[in-house]
Amino acid sequence: MADGKEMERARRDLRALISSKNCAPIMLRLAWHDAGTYDAKTKTGGPNGSIRNQAELNHAANTGLKIAIDLCEEVKAKHPRVSYADLYQLAGVVAVEVTGGPTIDFDGGRKDSMASPEEGRLPDAKQGASHLRNVFNRMGLSDQDIVALSGGHTLGRAHAERSGFQGPWTRDPLKFDNSYFLELLRGDSTGLLKLPTDKVLVEDPQFRKFVTLYAEDEEAFFRDYAASHKRLSELGFSPPSSLRLAMKKTMIAAVVAVTVVFLSYLYEINKTELSK
């Protein structure tokens, strides 16, 4: 497994790659499509690098992603100990960072898998609110996650030869900000795309609450986005570093408890001595 230094080097290489090639949107989509296959019940799918399997790349939802896979391969070649699973998620984190988005906490340690889930786990852009909830709840994510993560459409564009849809959602598709939500509330704009799954976010009252919040308050959007993105990037994964921290905290608590017990014991003995 790669150590922290190796991961930092990979992160820097990703920054250079993603900035210079202006490919943040497709890298974010790669990370999302690797992670978004997770099924919380069966614990299958999720961010495990399986998307590099030709079988999974061939899924209709993944049309066009080979470009991103090939770009990541350049970085993998220099940092072979970083797993593909980590690399793709790190690419997603860096894509958000270099386009002016929030800092997303990243822990490494994901294992690679060649087991690809069946086609159909990622959302279908032509469907509605109940489909979105089915798909995301299956991953273990909430309404808030759905809306916050949809904000990822602040980046990039759809391509007719890939998804069949065409165009960017916002006026600056290489800038990560809350304009996606402002555009949603504004309604139709020439030249800007709104998928059926984007529109349901304003039609459904529960989703709409979050759209309004994020349109008014970019900081709130960034804060919630960072949390949701991290969650998504860690579906089915327990970061070893967070386990280590939890262990440290438990040990300290135990030491404090033992000390208190021991001191009370001594105090009692002392009292008994005095009363003799």
Added chain:
Amino acid sequence: MAKVIVDSEYLKDVERARRELRSLISGKNCAPIMLRLAWHDAGTYDVNTKTGGPNGSIRNEEEYAHGANSGLKIALEFCEQVKSKCPKITYADLYQLAGVVAVEVTGGPTVSFVPGRKDSKISPKEGRLPDANKGVPHLKEVFYRMGLSDKDIVALSGGHTLGRAHPERSGFDGPWTKEPLKFDNSYFQELLKGETEGLLKLKTDLALLDDPDFRRYVELYAKDEDAFFKDYAESHKKLSELGFTPPGAKTIVKDGTILAQSAFGIAVAAAVVIAGYLYEARKKMK
């Protein structure tokens, strides 16, 4: 000049500016010219007279009209886009932050950035920045005048890993390295390799090989990118803070360190108390 109050509002503006700069610099692939802007604002410093330095004076027309600053107006205009969204940040801080972000998004080291530089309208006379046609004595004269060292000269020259020279600006032409948008140690490797078709070497670049004090750093950085990144980050920070006293550096303590320190404190306190009790208990038993 009014003091810059680095309160939480100012810091928020700085973080906002940092994100805007990341997006701008990545989106427009303009890291090299932004790095040059930061360097040219800072590099006018005179440690003896305490004039010049990173104070935003480069936005004065008389200064960006200097020969050495040819072409920098573009970078000033890019920064103006960010300044309009982040009005509190000083130009001096903005230009240095742009330099830091330029290095970051092209894969370079993290350069520590401390805000609080004041803006100045006073531009130094032309001639304080290095002349690319000169040699070792000139480089030493210019950089020692700023208060920088031989190591700084070589490390900072590594900034030529980014970008290219333009005939209509400096008169020179072309990039120094094969990947002018990637921050790495290839500048030093190319220096040691010698002449390469299509790659530029200024007289001041070649001077780094002539002088033994410079050369040993070139050789170190060519074979050890981590060493280059570490020294570059230090030198860049130094340059970006010439004549600037950061208002009370805040120490950022990580979660784990606080936890460890608290645990240690508790352990020591507990040990002292236990020892005290044992001592008392023993005394009573006698």
